[in-house]
Amino acid sequence: MSTPLAQQPTEVAVGVLIRESDGALLITSRPEGKPRAGWWEFPGGKLEAGESVEQALRRELQEELGITIRNCLAWKVTEHAYSHALVRLHWCKVTQWDGDFEMREGQQMAWQQLPLTVRPVLEGSLPVLQWLSEERGLPFDAAVYAESALSEK
Numbered sequence: 001m002s003t004p005l006a007q008q009p010t011e012v013a014v015g016v017l018i019r020e021s022d023g024a025l026l027i028t029s030r031p032e033g034k035p036r037a038g039w040w041e042f043p044g045g046k047l048e049a050g051e052s053v054e055q056a057l058r059r060e061l062q063e064e065l066g067i068t069i070r071n072c073l074a075w076k077v078t079e080h081a082y083s084h085a086l087v088r089l090h091w092c093k094v095t096q097w098d099g100d101f102e103m104r105e106g107q108q109m110a111w112q113q114l115p116l117t118v119r120p121v122l123e124g125s126l127p128v129l130q131w132l133s134e135e136r137g138l139p140f141d142a143a144v145y146a147e148s149a150l151s152e153k
């Protein structure tokens with residue numbers, strides 16, 4: 001008999017890009033073909049073998065958005081259990097980058113103030129929206145970001 005191994009989380013690097021002029025946040029939609037396509041998230045992706053969080057974030061943002069980050073300030077680490085996967089999200093604040101945004105995976109991007117107006121947002125990203133709201137002295141209500149919020153009203 002073997003004891004099942006505890007599920008190992010998938011490590012993910014996520015960028016909170018903050019626009020200097022007005023503090024807006026960059027939010028992108030998940031491309032077609034991925035789980036939860038069309039849902040909104042912060043840009044990023046899974047670490048490849050041997051990569052640091054900063055290396056993975058730099059690679060993902062070059063691949064997905066065509067920009068090169070200049071800084072990556074490690075901020076928080078969260079975990080979220082989806083039905084299909086346990087993810088560990090390494091959140092980095094990014095305030096400087098080079099290049100022009102180019103949506104290389106057919107996704108959409110939006111610069112948004114809090115509360116975001118895009119819906120729905122991945123559940124694993126909600127703690128970060130809460131912390132960002134707290135930092136800015138703004139109220140936070142997770143319910144408005146749920147998939148069900150789309151069909152209400």
Ligand SMILES: Nc1nc2c([nH]c(=O)n2[C@H]2C[C@H](O)[C@@H](COP(=O)(O)OP(=O)(O)OP(=O)(O)O)O2)c(=O)[nH]1
Nearest residue numbers: 012014041042043044045046080087122123124125
């Ligand atoms: N990029 C990103 N991923 C997030 C956020 N919140 C959240 O729960 N996740 C989860 C969703 C996915 O399970 C995982 C990221 O995986 P992904 O499939 O987007 O990564 P990837 O771009 O490397 O994709 P692939 O190689 O599998 O195609 O992290 C977020 O704000 N941004």
